[in-house]
Amino acid sequence: MGYLFLALAIVTEVIATTFLKFTAGDNPKWWAYVIVVVGYLASFTALSQSLSRGVPLGIAYAIWSAIGVVCIVLVSWIFFKESLTWMQIVGLVLVIGGVGLLELGGKH
Structure with missing residues (x-):
């Protein structure tokens, strides 16, 4: 169940961060601020719930x-x-690989 809350934390964080795009520039959208605040609140709440259900902090934060x-x-x-350049794609692969190694290297 902890990883389900972690997945919810990821989804709500991605939604909130995506809508930051609509708060910038010459014509910011007021409704985007609402989505950003609600999304981040939901994300941190779900992240906290994942921790309280046994997901280790270091692993949860790294995955999130x-x-x-x-x-x-x-x-x-x-x-x-x-x-999106090839170098950035390689960086993304390294980030995912690093988190995978953190998860695999942990005590189970």
Whole structure:
């Protein structure tokens, strides 16, 4: 159940971070601020719930942040047409690999 809350934390964090895009620029959208605040509150609440259900802090934070970064890069590339170079792709693979090694190397 802890990892289910971690997944919810990741999804809500990615939604909140995505909508930060709509709070910037010359014409910020007021509704985007609401989504950002609610999304981050939901994300930290779900992250806290995952910790209280046995997911170790270091592992939870590593998974939460790494998957969040990868998802935001993909959302930015797909929906906002931001560039994605081969070097950045290699970096994303290394981030995922590093988190995988943290998980595999932990005591079970």
